[in-house]
Structures are given as structure tokens and as C-alpha cells.
Amino acid sequence: MALHAVEFPPATHDFQTFLGQAEPNMQVVLHGYIGQRADLSKKLSFVRLTDPTMKYSIQVVAFGKNDATEKLKSLNAHSPVAVRGKVQKKKGKNTDAGDKPAEEKWELALEDVHPLNDFPKDIIMTPETVFAPEHRYLQLRSDAELRDALQFRAEVRNECKKELENCQPPFVEIETPLLFKSTPEGAREFLVPTRRAGLAYALPQSPQQYKQILMASGIPRYFQFARCFRDEDLRADRQPEFTQLDLEMSFATGEDVMRTIEGVVRRLWANLMQDPAPEGPFRRRSYQEVMAKYGSDKPDTRYGMELMRLDHLLPADLVMKISPLENPIVEAFKLESQNNDPAATLKFIGQFLDSPAGAPFNNNPDGGPGVFVYNGKQPLCGLQPFGFEAAEQIEELLEPDHGDLIIIQARPRAPFAGGATPVGDLRRALHGHAVSAGFSPSPTGFDFMWVVDFPLFSPSSDSEPGQGGAAGFSSTHHPFTAPKTAADVDMLLADPTKVVADHYDLVVNGVELGGGSRRIHDAAVQEFILRDILQMKPERLVDFEHLLDALRAGCPPHAGLALGFDRLVAVLLGKESVRDVIAFPKTGKGGDDAMVRAPSPMTEEALETYHLRLRK
């Protein structure tokens, strides 16, 4: 049986301490990974020893024919070792220069090397190697940026924590259970069967109910880095488990929460980023406004391309050409050309629409995008299809320059619902494509914004279970969100779909960093919304009894928020995917952990333990 390092010499120093204290003839034992060996002669070899943090390294010199040299020569690069040696000044030019880093000033004359494990010869590992997800450990080991991201993530966490704990009164970090109960809050929950036949816990989609109960429990301010779970189809960048910075304040409104979060953001940007966040409170925009202006409830506002309503201007025959809809709303936006070259613009938009990214827009059942390139050399500058009068007004509205792209898009005449309109998605996709194709400059900086005044309810969707009520609509966020004003409360009976929620989303650069709301703290109102507005069945209503009881026991008003922590770290680091800031992300479409191969088959024995059987 091959055997390594049951006993091995302890390091006399960590590298950082060693490099600060090194002097000639010092005897040291250092731990680390050896690099590629260079054999200068039969009697002289060099190898770099990198420390366990992989932040420092030092040159090791093996001279002469001896056991230590032989052992060193038997080791593969990247193998962990303990090296015993004597410190000496590094030879060569400029090694005496005072500004030389300590790593370049000193070297170690090898006296002994203790192999601690073998790095296999058949694994090729360079800083550039991209490993398959099942070899995440190799990716982490070879990719300093990924390891640094995990360390940065810990720093982000600490900064958030410090800000919240320095508030007056301070937020207190409190853990809430993960073995919770299935309640119809909105998302699909993972179940955890128990050994009592038919009974299961559910993993929480957020600590929402527990934190509200904390507010009813005399805890004035709570926060937690909470693991949350949603059993949803893995979209581009969602994980079935994720971390949120979750907080709640009693005797508070959304104003208090937004102020608190602005403090957190400001601290993060001040302490961890190159430039601080902009001064003053973040601006606020209503859901209706951002949907009209950007076709998205989390718009990137840094690159213009604002939407304009054109339907009142357009000739009927043009509308018929771009959409099968009766009396649609038509919106337009402009994408500026950098070099005022209509041909290049045409080529760019053609490429986009022919690409897979363009397909969903071409296939929009409400009609594809209408494409125009503003061209001073053409009749009506290329806006001829609009007719003279409309073309003039469009010029006034969009102020296009030679070579600019104008897109028009129809949609049904209906109130905004959901997170984006197709033209909003088109705006985003087209801009992303323009940046990567070099057609548009990459936007810079961070543009923070609160999106507020969401509708309290939205039409039920097939993909989200919602609250399972019979009303035909569901809570836009969750059923605990308070109506915004007394007038909104009155509107509950008259027309629930018109009720505005006291909900706020923090948006930066097209990313929703988090969202929160003032909560309903009046048991009667909460019960009324669940029972009479959402028309939840009595057997599901009873699942919320604990919350109603807690509210009834004199619960103070309260409000809170959750920041998507994975996403926040990704934004701070400028990463596209949260996978780059999670040690072991799920990677597959089905939420697979490719490395450990989870999920895995349930054994018959396990099924029996939980009184379960597979359906055929």
C-alpha cells in the first residue's frame, strides 16, 4: 500500500512570516507545492516552491548528488512537499537592489524534501486550463482568479455585516430553520420526507415567514446570510440553492430599509471597489415608468436606447405590416452608430437577427422587429415607410444621426405585467450583441436605482405555482407584501389588479440585486388577502396559521429586504455568472453537481425508510 506523510515535519514558518524574517543561513522547513524543475546540470537543479496560499513562492536550489536531490527529481510538478533547507542570498544580477521583493532576494539550498502526495503526470494544469465541472477542484487549484473570488466573497460578507452591526440599533444575525414547512408562498419548494409516513419538511424559498415572526417576537432588527432553495427549472443563471443577505426591521417602513441598504452598498463600493458609489439617495423609478421606458423592471440605464411610443404616429398599413395585432402598442428605440456608416449598421443588425440570439425576436407571434437605418442619403433618410409626417415626428422624438439604427416593435394593448416586454428583451439583447461585436462601446460605472410601485398582484403564470388561489392572479412577489397607501387598501375590494405594492427592487446595470417590501402586519388584512383576494382554499390557508397568529399578537409594522448575495458578489467582480463566485455551483440543466454527481438514485432501502415508492 502506497503511503504518504502520516508523519511529516511541521513548517517552521508560513511564507509571509518567513519572507519578512529571512536571513542567510537560517534553517527552515517550508510547506508548499513544487513547480517545474529545471536541471541546469547533473549536479544543479532549480525548482520553485509555492506556498499553501499560492500567493508566494521561493526558489529552491538542489546542488550535488545526494538523497535530497534524488527525492526532488522523483517528484512531479504541483506535488505538495515539505522542504528543509538553508536560506541564502539569491545569486544573479540585481539581487541586491533594495526594492526587490523578498521572494526574489532569497533562495533555499535544499537539504531535504518530504513528499506529501503525488500530483499525477497525466493531469495537465496551467493557469489557462479550463477543466470540466466534475473537476472543479482542479479548476479552483489552477485558477487564482476563482480562488480570489471566493476570498473576495468573504470580504463582501464582512463588509455587509459590519455595516448592519454598526447601525443604531444594530441588526442582529439570527439563524432561522431550514427544515421548514410547505406553504404556498410562490415558488416550488423542495420537500424533505421524514420517517413519519406522509409527513415532510420543506426547504425554505426564503426565511420570510420566520423573519416576520422574529419581528412579532420583539427582535427589532434581524439579518442573516440565508441559504434559500427553489425547485425551479434552471434558467441561465439560477441555482437551486442560493444565498441571500436577508434582513428585516420592525417599526420601519420601506424608507428605512432603502436607507439601510444604501448604506451597505455605499460601504461595499467605498471599501472594495475602485470608485465609490454615487452620492445621495439612489433615484427611484416606478415599475410603470421603467417598463414604459426600458421594457424591463430591471433595466440597464447606462446606454440610453429608451423606448418611445409611436403607435399614435404610424400609418395603419405600416402597423399591419409589422404586427398581426389589432390596434397594438408600438414602441421604438434607437441604437447609435459609432462611425455613422449605414452599411455597417445594416450588416450588424442583419447578423444579429440571423443569429440564434435574434431568433426569439424574429419569431415573436406579435410580429418581429421593424428595422430602419437612418441614412441621410436616402429619401426621408430611410424613414420612408413611416410616411412624411410620421417620419418627421420620429426624427424629432429619436433625434437619429446618420447610420443610427431604429427598431420598432408592436405589443398587445394591455397593462404591463411581469418583468419585461419583448421589446425590452430586444433592447437588452441587441445592446449586448452590439458591445460584443464592437458596434457599441461597453457601458461603464454603476447606476443604482430603486424600482418601486409594483402591482401587488400579477396574472397567474403557468411556470410559477404562485399561491394556488382561484383568483386568476397571484402576488407579484409574495402574499405578505403590504399595499402602498390607504387608498391601495381601499382598492383591494374594487380592483385588486390596480393595487400598488409597497415593494422596492434594487437595480444596478440591468441586474436586480435584491428586493423587499413593507409587510402586512395586520392579521385581518393578511387573512383577507389570502382568503378573499387570492381565494386560497381553506386547507392551504391553514398553512399560514402560525404567521397570522404571530401578527395577531400585537406585531409591530415591519419591512425588510433580501439581497441576492451570489449575484451581488458577481456584480462587484464584474462576473457574468454567479458560478464564478460560488465554490461548488450546480452546473447542469437539472441542477446537477457534476463533481459529486448529485442528485443520485434513491435506494430501495431509503425509499422504504421514508415510506415511499416510485411511481411507474
Next chain:
Amino acid sequence: MALHAVEFPPATHDFQTFLGQAEPNMQVVLHGYIGQRADLSKKLSFVRLTDPTMKYSIQVVAFGKNDATEKLKSLNAHSPVAVRGKVQKKKGKNTDAGDKPAEEKWELALEDVHPLNDFPKDIIMTPETVFAPEHRYLQLRSDAELRDALQFRAEVRNECKKELENCQPPFVEIETPLLFKSTPEGAREFLVPTRRAGLAYALPQSPQQYKQILMASGIPRYFQFARCFRDEDLRADRQPEFTQLDLEMSFATGEDVMRTIEGVVRRLWANLMQDPAPEGPFRRRSYQEVMAKYGSDKPDTRYGMELMRLDHLLPADLVMKISPLENPIVEAFKLESQNNDPAATLKFIGQFLDSPAGAPFNNNPDGGPGVFVYNGKQPLCGLQPFGFEAAEQIEELLEPDHGDLIIIQARPRAPFAGGATPVGDLRRALHGHAVSAGFSPSPTGFDFMWVVDFPLFSPSSDSEPGQGGAAGFSSTHHPFTAPKTAADVDMLLADPTKVVADHYDLVVNGVELGGGSRRIHDAAVQEFILRDILQMKPERLVDFEHLLDALRAGCPPHAGLALGFDRLVAVLLGKESVRDVIAFPKTGKGGDDAMVRAPSPMTEEALETYHLRLRK
């Protein structure tokens, strides 16, 4: 529809700030809970307003007949309110004394009160009320000690974190997945079925495998406050989910880990406790030694009562009287009497053995305890049954005083296995009973100890699934624990049950605060132990492939530990139960959350979603 506080005036101050800045005629709005109202006349009422943190309060005076007074009078005690008023000096004697706390110097002349919710009249809430577990929010709200425990817990967390982050090189907080995979590590795991028929995640019993993979990934030092899950029968004080402070170090041995943890403990005691922890490294005792001396692998060593072997001294007929066993081991211990009164001792032990606590010891199939009271007034001082010679030697061994209790107990002649012997349990139970009955003084202080040199394997038990191998024994802790020395590695083949593990438990005052080990970092050794020693089936062995692959990729040696965080906080606060330091503990025998009523029935729809059916 009753409706409260959709809009309410913001507080002008939090209480702490207000009390620091108060001056006459200041106009303020304060949020808080009102107390019991005292009506001194029809025109004059007093009520105490307690702030949202429930740490400060101030007197509110309502004078005259007006709307504000009427509103105040309509409110029940404990209701949350916003109070507008004018600051004035509190009347009465001694209010000018400089050392008066600000809360007693000032009062608020009521100008308006804004009710924010009602506290129901039918709930009786005093600081002493004990509420049923389903009303945990009322317990939290009425019980300042419980709320303070949660805040203290957050402080403990911060101190641990600071200590680890200040190490050189620092530990980095890294989150590992909770949707893991079922592997035969030792405890029974909760499963989380997925929508892919037959496939499930498992909730981790600890982050053990992920943290070892981090060590293979070039992360030198990791920590995490990790939620862990075990589907075991709820014993006295176990929770199906619990938190551990989990850490791991690469290029490290158990020595490094123990030193690190001693630093954490020292910092906690220095910063949060009245007296610092004792100086110097914590003493170490082997498993064999503490089992022999205390009959427990986590003994409370503060009160003596050490076990002595007597079997070589005892006459055969006495042995036959106390045990049906052939050639048993017999151990004895002494419980000192405080007042040297043999009658009182007899009464005490009689009560104990007749109580439910005594029953398991009386019913020990290896024989009940033999009870002797040392009594100078009796022949051979009450040790007559031992015979003259043995009695003399027992006197020399135990040095009893008049009135002291001597207990002897037989057990089979076999090596130690498991956490305690019956006589060890008896020692602990008897001492506990003696303290609560006032027979013995309550032990004080903290006696820290590392228990080391555990056997690597223990006989398989029915209650723990172990690794499900065919060897008849299982890993004592988990199958990743390294053998202690090269000689132990050699012993693997000769006699696995004799192999000593490089495992260490931190024990204080009879409580195991945590445990850890050096891990096997050599893939061949790990595979050999899983396959050849534990005799795991190939289909289970494959579940560890990810770990073996990671070790194989040049993983450095590593060691780590996990502190039971709930338990640690309970010990620091002197609480008997971890439930007193968890916001929402599971309380029922079956792991029930009585408040939210979890676990709850799975709906037919949910079962169908996960391709499951209940067994009949």
C-alpha cells in the same frame, strides 16, 4: 376591515440617541410598546413606553381630556405605538440627582399616539410566563434572557470569526452546498427528491467531503458556520438541523488544529466571559484513559469521583452477588458526603435509586450498582461484605471519610467501545442528582481537555447506519479519519480494531464541544479503508469517487474540526439545552417545529411532482 398603520409617523430618534440628547420642550416621535396604564385621575394617566429593542423605556404622561388621551386609553398594554410628545423633566423626588439614568430623568407629555397594532387582551404576558412551543414568538417577546441569548450567540459567532480571520494565513469563510449527495458517511441523511424520477439530493450531515475537496483545491484554510442535518431519533438535546463552526487546514496536522481552536476558545472566554480560560495548552487524555477513569469519553472532570478497578480485590461470592457475569471487570467510585452523616447518605442514594433516573442502573442486565456507605461506627466501617483484606485496600484506594458513598459496578471484560460505560453514566447521573438535591456542591469553572487516541473503528451499532460495510465494525467518527502513526497504518491489516485514530475531541465540563481529525489525504489509503477494511459494496464505494479523485490530484495533508455551535453557545451561557440558544428550535420527539407545524402532510400533487407514492 380593521386596518392599522398603513402610514405612520417615523420616529425622530431611536431611544438610545434620544436619551442622550433629551432636553426640555424637545418635540419627538418615539416608537415602542406601551405598558400598563395607571390612571391617577380622570385627567391624569401614566404609561411606560418601551422602545423596540425593549432595553429602554420612558414615562409618558397624558394630561387633560383630549383625543390623544382617549386614544391612549383605548389601547391594551404591549401594543406597538408611535407616540408624539414634548420632553419634560420628570417630576418627583431625586429626579435632579446627576446619577439618575436618563430614562428616569425625563418624561414625555403626550400630544398624540398612533396605534400600530393591538395586543390581544386574552394573552397574559409577564416576564415569568412560560408559553407553549407553538407560541415561541410570545416566549421570545416576553423573555429578555432568551432574546439576549440570541444576541450573545451573534457575538460568539463574531469572536470566532475574528480569531480565525486573524490567523496567519487567515481562514476564509466559504459556503459549501446543502443539496449534496447521499454517501454512507455514518449518520442517516435526509433526502430531497427531485423532479427527475428516482433521483434525490441528500442534506449533508456535515460539509466534510466538500471541505476536504477545498483542501485539494488550493484553499489553505477554510471555515464556515455550517448548517448540518441528521435524521436521527431526537435524543435529549439533539436537533435534526444544527449549526457547526466547521474548519479545515491544509499542510496541517491535528496539532495545528488544536492550537487554532485553543486560540478560539481563549478569545471567547477572554472577551465574553467573566474569567479567562486557563493558560497554556489544554491537557490531553487518551480515550482509554478517560474511559477507565470516568467511564465516559466526555467526562466532567471537576468533581473527582474517579473510577478504580476493584475486581482483583473482590471475593468471588461478592462478585456473584453484584453481577451475573463470568469474571467481570468491577469498578468503584466514591461520592463524598458534605456533612459526614451516613444516614443522610443512605437516604440520598435510596431516593436516587428509587427515582426514574435510577431505574436504568437498577435494571442493568450486568447487575445493579453495589452501594456502601462508609461508616466509622460499623464493623469494617461498613465495608464488611468486601472482607477484611479487600476492605483495607479499598480504603487505601478510595480514602473514604465517614458518611461517604461507595458504589461498585460490574461490566463485561471487554475493550472499551462507544461513548460511555454504564458506571460512567451512573457517575454522571448520580452527581447530577447529588447537586440538585443539595447533597454535593455545584462544580464551578471550566475544565478544558482534549480527548485523543480514539479507536479508528468501533463495533457496528444498530442505531447508527455507519458505512454499511460488511466488516462488522464501522468508523468510530467517519471513514476519512487518518490512522495516527505509521504503526497504526501497519496495524490496519493485522487488526483494524486496534488501530488508533488521529482524532481529537474538545471536552469541557462533561460536554463535547466538538471534534476533529487529521484526514486521510492519500487516495490509495482511503480506498483501501473503504473497500478492504470497511468492506463497502462496490455500488456504495462509487459514491466516494469524487473524493478519491480529488485526493488523487495531489491533495496536501490536511486536518480540521467542527465545533457544535449551538452547544458552544449553550455552554458559554450555562444553559442546559441548546433550545435556549436557538430562535426557533425543533421541540417535539419527532423533530417537530410546533410553531409552524412542520413536518406536514405531503399533498398528492407534490408526491406526483416528485414521482412518488406513499407505501401503504
